[in-house]
Amino acid sequence: MDSQENQQKSAMHVMGGLKSTHDGMGQTTRKQFRRQHKKEISVDDFSREIRQGSRLHLAKAITLLESTVADDKKAGQRLLQELLSYTGNSIRIGITGVPGAGKSTFIETFGKYLCEHGYKVAVLAIDPSSSISGGSILGDKTRMEELVKHPNAFIRPSPTAGTLGGVHKKTRETMLLCEAAGYDVVLIETVGVGQSETIVRGMVDFFMLLVLTGAGDELQGMKKGIMELADLLVVHKADGDNAKMAKKTAAEYMQILHFLQPASKGWTTKAMPVSSIENIGIHEVWDVIRMFRETLIKTGTFDNRRQSQTKDWFHTMISDRLIDEFYGKAERKTQVKQFEHEILDGKVTVSQAIENLFSHR
Numbered sequence: 001m002d003s004q005e006n007q008q009k010s011a012m013h014v015m016g017g018l019k020s021t022h023d024g025m026g027q028t029t030r031k032q033f034r035r036q037h038k039k040e041i042s043v044d045d046f047s048r049e050i051r052q053g054s055r056l057h058l059a060k061a062i063t064l065l066e067s068t069v070a071d072d073k074k075a076g077q078r079l080l081q082e083l084l085s086y087t088g089n090s091i092r093i094g095i096t097g098v099p100g101a102g103k104s105t106f107i108e109t110f111g112k113y114l115c116e117h118g119y120k121v122a123v124l125a126i127d128p129s130s131s132i133s134g135g136s137i138l139g140d141k142t143r144m145e146e147l148v149k150h151p152n153a154f155i156r157p158s159p160t161a162g163t164l165g166g167v168h169k170k171t172r173e174t175m176l177l178c179e180a181a182g183y184d185v186v187l188i189e190t191v192g193v194g195q196s197e198t199i200v201r202g203m204v205d206f207f208m209l210l211v212l213t214g215a216g217d218e219l220q221g222m223k224k225g226i227m228e229l230a231d232l233l234v235v236h237k238a239d240g241d242n243a244k245m246a247k248k249t250a251a252e253y254m255q256i257l258h259f260l261q262p263a264s265k266g267w268t269t270k271a272m273p274v275s276s277i278e279n280i281g282i283h284e285v286w287d288v289i290r291m292f293r294e295t296l297i298k299t300g301t302f303d304n305r306r307q308s309q310t311k312d313w314f315h316t317m318i319s320d321r322l323i324d325e326f327y328g329k330a331e332r333k334t335q336v337k338q339f340e341h342e343i344l345d346g347k348v349t350v351s352q353a354i355e356n357l358f359s360h361r
């Protein structure tokens with residue numbers, strides 16, 4: 001049996017995002033679902049099913065949130081509103097690193113470890129390349145074949161719909177739905193390119209950076225900015241011939257970290273060697289995360305951060321909405337282009353153009 005068939009047969013499989021019409025249900029299940037929900041699906045029923053842990057309803061609810069159809073979007077928002085008081089009880093973890101650092105493999109091993117210890121684990125993957133590759137996360141790059149089959153796991157790639165700006169909204173809301181469904185740990189994977197790390201840092205409690213050994217100038221070349229976002233540096237693939245080197249690299253990072261601004265007030269960022277393939281350091285990573293949570297809850301930093309993240313999110317949404325409304329007008333793009341020419345030709349000033357655009361809203 002190939003792995004795709006395997007996934008179809010298992011209770012759980014990777015759920016498609018917006019780009020595919022796939023909503024996490026097999027054909028038969030979808031038919032059954034439609035039969036059961038011929039009439040309008042009540043928000044109350046849906047909310048109850050999600051709280052009782054129905055992955056099918058959770059997947060469907062996420063699809064509603066991601067939908068571009070106005071009615072579906074509205075239904076998704078009503079549902080989220082209904083479930084809001086059940087959210088907030090997970091530890092939100094962001095995982096980043098260059099392509100090939102082993103993020104998905106780490107999530108597979110770490111996720112399985114958590115599931116086996118009784119935790120419910122939701123994995124959300126932000127894949128900025130999905131607009132190009134059509135959702136590579138669903139393809140052969142997915143390395144979560146076993147986690148996907150675990151009854152305690154829920155895996156959902158987030159569609160980026162081509163814009164990174166859209167990422168945070170869907171992923172944040174998806175995360176909240178997962179929390180209402182009782183997931184204890186939410187893992188968000190993001191490829192370390194562009195602004196995606198900053199966006200993910202802005203929605204998680206704990207942020208982890210996967211780095212590799214070998215590249216001699218890696219330490220110097222590593223962007224200080226990214227290191228300053230991390231609560232933990234995982235020196236990954238610390239196995240075989242690389243084990244010793246990884247240990248040494250972790251120690252070197254620890255030295256450097258002393259000179260950097262810590263990502264979270266009251267917490268000293270750590271570095272440690274980990275191998276997801278050999279299962280080395282996995283338990284230790286969870287210990288660090290638990291210690292982090294305990295420490296930051298005591299000092300109040302944990303809750304303060306969540307509050308300021310929500311506030312920032314609100315303000316980002318205001319800006320997004322304004323931009324959407326501004327460009328929502330059919331003729332807007334042509335107008336802007338026209339003004340661009342006129343500005344460059346010296347016919348109008350930038351301020352005049354702005355004045356003009358906004359006075360004819």
Ligand SMILES: Nc1nc2c(ncn2[C@@H]2O[C@H](COP(=O)(O)OP(=O)(O)OP(=O)(O)O)[C@@H](O)[C@H]2O)c(=O)[nH]1
Nearest residue numbers: 098099100101102103104105143191237275276277
């Ligand atoms: N030796 C060793 N190899 C690993 C380990 N973890 C991952 N790999 C290998 O590294 C390669 C990339 O792993 P992925 O998990 O796909 O990496 P990723 O960071 O998710 O990659 P992208 O999603 O493309 O950004 C694969 O060939 C893995 O088998 C590890 O702990 N040890």
Ligand SMILES: [Mg+2]
Nearest residue numbers: 103104105141
């Ligand atoms: Mg990956």
